[in-house]
Amino acid sequence: MADKVLMKGNEAIAEAAIIAGCRHYFGYPITPQTEIAAYMAKQMPKIGGTFLQAESEIAAINMVYGVSSAGKRVMTSSSSPGISLKGEGISYLAGADLPALIVNAQRGGPGLGGIQPSQSDYFQATRGGGHGDYHLIVLTPASVQEMAELTIKGFELADKYRMPAMILADGTIGQMMEPVSFDFEVAPQIEKPWATTGTKMERKHNIVNSLYLDPATLEVKNIERYERYKIVEENETMYEEYMADDADIVLAAFGIAARVAKSAVNEARKQGIKAGLIRPITVWPFPKAPFKKAVEHCKAIISVELSMGQMIEDVKLASEMKVPVTLTSRVGGMIPTPNQILEDIKKAAEGGR
Amino acid sequence: MDYKRITLLSGHYGSGKTNVAVNMAMELKKEYERVTVADLDIVNPYFRTLDSKADFDHAGIRLIVSEYANTNLDVPALPQEIYTIVDDTLAHVVIDVGGDERGALALGRISDRIREENDYEMLLVINRFRPLTRTPEDVLVVMREIEAAGGIPFTGIVNDSNLGAETDAETVRSSLGFAQEVSKLTGLPVVMTAVEEELYEELKDEIPDLFPMKLQKRPV
Structure with missing residues (x-):
């Protein structure tokens, strides 16, 4: 301490x-x-x-x-x-x-x-x-x-x-x-x-x-x-998986959005929905492997971002669109709440888009 | 603590001045009808007293704050009603001064009136877990810079040493010696040790002048 x-x-x-x-x-x-x-x-x-x-x-x-x-x-x-x-x-x-x-x-x-x-x-x-x-x-x-x-x-x-x-x-x-x-x-x-530090004639x-x-x-x-x-x-690809192993609904989020997404995953699990999170730590190189693995068992992926939808393109490429990929976001300086994400998790779990 | 009419809170930025200010105002309101919080922070556009606006409204505490706080306009603006602090002498005022000497510059506008009225406490908020104020000597440097910029000498110390969400009773205990050293070096008394209210019961018998605080909510 x-x-x-x-x-x-x-x-x-x-x-x-x-x-x-x-x-x-x-x-x-x-x-x-x-x-x-x-x-x-x-x-x-x-x-x-x-x-x-x-x-x-x-x-x-x-x-x-x-x-x-x-x-x-x-x-x-x-x-x-x-x-x-x-x-x-x-x-x-x-x-x-x-x-x-x-x-x-x-x-x-x-x-x-x-x-x-x-x-x-x-x-x-x-x-x-x-x-x-x-x-x-x-x-x-x-x-x-x-x-x-x-x-x-x-x-x-x-x-x-x-x-x-x-x-x-x-x-x-x-x-x-x-x-x-x-x-x-x-x-x-x-x-x-390779640095330009002077040859010292050597x-x-x-x-x-x-x-x-x-x-x-x-x-x-x-x-x-x-x-x-x-x-x-x-x-050098880095990522964190959080309860993604058996997840039906997989969230993709990085940085501050991933913190909110994690809260939403916890709440969804409490309510009996198997949600999980893949958090890219490097976004270039983008971690494709966990998404390839996730689409083998999940029903949908939700990209949670503070943008109009940018990382979602990499998520779609990595998951090869084998399941629906949707966006949950706020922009302009706003941050999504865990509840907003939870609502979208529920929708996805019910098969709606 | 016996409050003077004006309580000023200043110190190194990130020491927790705003949380102390909000809680002092709530405490003052229990005793006095007219209580005002004046947010003179011209440095930091985030995590302002404005985050407690709803609580102030509910308690009937007046908030004086730049109309640009918490907006997208990052300008070092002072609130229009700044002179109310010194004109309305029936109100008890807590002033949240911005961090470091740059923040204290804002005091220049009213420092002569505050000294003239001479019914104030100027409190130095310290947190030994902030990286640039880890030694009493570091604190002394910040303190002198603030006094030179703000024109009001400090009268006491608020020990607000904390590690955010990881603060426990041991964190607070381990800061008491530090606060005493700062006190010895500066010649100022430690007027209170501020802790989150959950820690109050555990520590109240061992730490004098312990001040329980409800902390402002953070977005994530």
């Missing part, structure tokens, strides 16, 4: 990043993720790190590119509209095979939208978000503790596969406070022989770049990158 602290989700991300060895943070303020920047501003100077409030999101993501090229762990954070601004830089990071951690505490959209929680940047996060063929490793915490753990995981995966990773959180998990323990193992950072120049003058070379680069993505899909 004594080793736990009470933190906002945003603070947990910042502290975990520091524990992971990140000493460079670049950002631009936006609600509801500002506590990350505030925490970094307070702590980085004390530990010899760099906190820099850039003149814009675009500047911040390009500073991330610079530090990553030099082989150091680096992060930036923002919320939905700010992530759109970072889109070009994120694509450059992917094109130059650079690791970095990007945090999106999603808020209601489109446009300026609002400051209340949302999950409507799912497409943006899982399909790349910027231009060109690429992916990010996308991690979706559902508690303040996971905000910390997945931040460390994100840095490790990004380094291992030389690609940017994203924490896809939302305004609620960023703002709410829960006890956190930082009592976990952090693996030592891996060597980065090796050839390293080049970090996303521009290729010869289209045939660019094609090879893209194909090689997708070979690496395949390995990520095979090895």
